[in-house]
Amino acid sequence: MDHLTDGHQELSFGNDGHINTHNPLLLDDKTNHSPNPATCPVRKEDSGDKDMAPMAGNSIHRSSSRPQLDLSGAAIQGTFEERDPTILLPNQSDDISHLALDIGGSLIKLVYFSRRENQTANDERKKIIKERLGITNVNRRSYPILGGRLHFVKFETHKIHECLDFIYSKQIHHGMDLRHWQSEGPNTENTVIKATGGGAHKYADLFKERLGISIEKEDEMNCLVAGANFLLKAIRHEAFTHMEGQKEFVQIDSNDLFPYLLVNIGSGVSIIKVDGDGVFQRVSGTNVGGGTYWGLGKLLTKCKSFDELLELSQRGDNSTIDMLVGDIYGGMDYSKIGLSASTIASSFGKAISENKELEDYAPEDISLSLLRMISYNIGQISYLNALRFGLKRIFFGGFFIRGHAYTMDTISFAVQFWSKGQAQAMFLRHEGFLGAIGAFMSYEKHGLDDLMVHQFVERFPMGAPYIGGNVHGPPLGDLNEKISWMEKFVLKGTEITAPVPMSPPGTTGLGGFEVPSSKGDILRPDASKLNVGVLHLVPSLEVFPLLADPKTYEPNTIDLSDHGELEYWFTVLSEHMSDLVDKAVASEGGTDDAKRRGDAFARAFSAHLARLMEEPAAYGKLGLANLLELREECLREFHFLDVYRSIKQRENEASIAVLHDLLMELDLMNEETRLLTLIEGVLAANIFDWGSRACVDLYHKGTIIEIYRMSRNKMQRPWRVDDFDLFKERMFGSAEKKPRKYKRALLFVDNSGADIVLGMLPLARELLRRGTEVVLVANSLPALNDVTAMELPDIVAEAAKHCDILRGAAEAGGLLVDAMINIQDSPRERSVSVPLMVVENGCGSPCIDLRQVSSELAAAAKDADLVILEGMGRALHTNFNAKFKCDALKLAMVKNQRLAAKLINGNIYNCVCRFEPAT
Ligand SMILES: Nc1ncnc2c1ncn2[C@@H]1O[C@H](COP(=O)(O)OP(=O)(O)OP(=O)(O)O)[C@@H](O)[C@H]1O
Ligand SMILES: CC(C)(CO)[C@@H](O)C(=O)NCCC(=O)O
Ligand SMILES: [Mn+2]
Secondary structure: OOEEEEOOEEEEOOOOOOOOOOOOOOOOHHHHOOOOHHHOEOOOHHHOOOOOOOOOHHHOOOOOOOOOOOOOOOEEOOOOOOOOOOEEOOOOOOOEEEEEEEEOOOEEEEEEEEEOOOOHHHHHHHHHHHHHHOOOOOOOOOOOOOOEEEEEEEEEHHHHHHHHHHHHHHOOOOOOEOOOOOOOOOOOOOEEEEEEOHHHHHOHHHHHHHHOOEEEEOOHHHHHHHHHHHHHHHOOOOEEEEEOOEEEEEOOOHHHOOOEEEEEEOOOEEEEEEEEOOEEEEEEEEOOOHHHHHHHHHHHHOOOOHHHHHHHHOOOOHHHOOEEHHHHOOOOOEHHHOEOOOOEEEOOOHHHHOOOOHHHOOHHHHHHHHHHHHHHHHHHHHHHHHHHHOOOEEEEEOOOOOOOHHHHHHHHHHHHHHHOOOOEEEEEOOHHHHHHHHHHHOOOOOOOOOOOHHHEEEOOOOOHHHHOOEOOOOOOOOHHHHHHHHHHHHHHOHHHHOOOOOOOOOOOOOOOOOOOHHHHOOOOOOHHHHOOOOEEEOOOEEOOOOEOOOOOOOOEOOEOOOHHHHHHHHHHHHHHHHHHHHHHHHHOOOOHHHHHHHHHHHHHHHHHHHHHHHOOOEOEOOEHHHHHHHHHHHHHHOOOOOOOHHHHHHHHHHHHHHHHHHHHHHHOOOHHHHHHHHHHHHHHHOOOOOOOHHHHHHHOOOEHHHHHHHHHHOOOOOOOEEOHHHHHHHHHOOOOOOOOOOOEEEEEOOEOOHHHHHHHHHHHHHHHHOOOEEEEEEEOOOOOOEOEOOOHHHHHHHHHOOOHHHHHHHHHOOOOOOOHHHOOOOHHHHHHOOOEEEEEOOOOOOOOOOOOEEHHHHHHHOOOOEEEEEOHHHHHHEOOOOOEOOEEEEEEEOOOHHHHHHHHOOOOOOEEEEEEOOO
């Protein structure tokens, strides 16, 4: 027995899983007895989709978006003695296309770009939309940049052969001919790659010899500045402060970025005053840098790796070796000048007087003493230079920092201490890659140089465990290698999945250099392995033009920085996992390969979740939308392209089968009753959400139509949030107000099946009937059972068979081009109808960040005066607090008890109908 409560209303299922109530208003019972798909139980998950007939007959031509390999001209590269020779695919166009290097004294940083596969299946719909919405500038580039990803990799400079092997086996250096975006074949003669850092000079010949490629040298300082400027302008939450163990992201206004001080802590330290793009001066530097810490530390402690040295420092006590103020002042503070007894008076100073050898000091203590010495020194020199030029902001980059909390705290503390709080130290998430990014940006002809700020979107570092960070041995190329890696990664990398206790924030005492609080934290597996996201280049993402104030807009309603909240969602997502994996595997035919991928997905997603539990801000500011997106991205990473495909088809078929009856009943009503019934219908049908645990349990208890009717029947007003009367007044007018005819409405749709077919389409139809153009806004990529923009035209075409209004409007909107075959059109009706259109929203998650929408949605928004956001993901988890320049209606059923309590002080299955007039 399952009880659904909505305020005072309660409704229960009969034991047989059938609904006891019968509402004559909607859906005559006859549908229960007909042999149509509406009576299929919802639960039939494992059927795979092979035995599912395509819903719209021959009009469905959904093609998988899995990258297609072009095998023409394939040849084995290298000698035949090699065990796993690389196979070169010279005509493979969506492969890696560009790379740039920063070869420093300690590390080689490599940034490379891989293009995204072309999604041609969507072309027809796109063409129509472009014509309709008058988008003219979509092909403003003459070269085919279709989006892609920027990847970040690093190697130790003394192991340069690993870097050469990596480039070679990934074949990144092909297709680098600057005169052509796509090189025709494996011809490296013209290949030129951009490189900066000292090694660009030192190793140029080696690159020519080993790979036959020429290095084009770019100035190191130029690149550092270009990289920093790009990141600070283009990547949200790139910069953060780090004080007493607390990381806080800073959103830099790109119009208010300059001047600033850039301190790059590599082997040595460069200090650069930056006044604009390409406008800078290297004002200082110091030879006491990262190389000093690592070099001296290695000699003094016999550590074998930088990380080992850093890890030692975390267990160290520097007071055994440093001379403190208290050591000099007999245990007292020197309070007159603001120095506490525990302040370091002289780094390593104790070693003078004690009769000890190196072996007598703990390596841990030496490492910490060294780390503090160097960090404070750099902090102090940086501060002095900031003071010299009156700069308030200091950004620190370079791999010395290595995402290490204590290092950052120490530098921050030094800056804060010396400037008395006047200057602020900030760090960059892509800390070590500034130069490499700058070199990458310096390609003039690759078209990436003029990228608009918003065109890069940082996604979760999906590939990060295996492609970010250090690379040892052969690179991981294909999916198969990724999976193997994932299997090993989780077996070995227990430190990633183990939760980490956070030390309580400490105090810093009397203004002296106390030990910052984050010392005790574990050293996370190389920060760049998990911290640096892959930057996705999406050439056509824009800010949604109808946002009232894009600057203050925050998509996430729930901030997961509250640990209890994060824990809750962690549990929810973990509990969903095995179900999801089963579905994912079934969606790919249940093969052994699919099982292996499913397993790897579960491991990868779990590792990410564990990582986030340990450090919620690891990938930038974390909201629920990000977590849900992470899951979808993880699935895609392991080539699960549409897990819910067959469920969606089944739900659509079942709903289409009863659409006609629903429309007939609606048409018998008067306008006002009909509007209410339509809104009720949207809310009721929003129950079909495979992202909600409670609902999924519910689906086992009845057919789609039974559940839909049950849900409708309990629609008792007032809803928990109920602005319906206000909306009605806007639509129909009142004694005081004139009615309003909206010109164009954007309907952000949610799930498949009843939700779209019996909820949103009838509402769209009503708007169309009233002369409002309707744009259905759907996901670009599959997420849960959300309907996608690619699927919608077929659904609309099916629905149009049952309704003249929909048919005329769909025709006018160009939606029926493929599906016209069976429809006899009447030209008269066609010409008078306002259009019904479909646009993609640019995202592939159940939530939507309106700062990153597709250009077609942005274009469609231009003439829109009504926005309807439907569903929990789009209207509650995100955008519940979003304000718009036009009227906005937010409709959702809350299918999660915790969210209901938190957001609307209500209960699960309560409904939200929030109407907000234009601000
Ligand atoms: N895995 C690592 N191996 C070696 N050094 C590391 C590692 N991780 C962090 N470091 C630190 O980072 C420093 C190198 O930083 P970075 O790569 O920014 O400089 P670089 O470009 O090699 O040097 P420079 O710019 O002075 O030529 C090292 O000297 C060391 O202190
Ligand atoms: C020599 C470079 C620029 C090489 O990256 C760097 O290591 C550095 O800035 N060193 C510090 C040299 C100095 O200014 O004292
Ligand atoms: Mn460098």
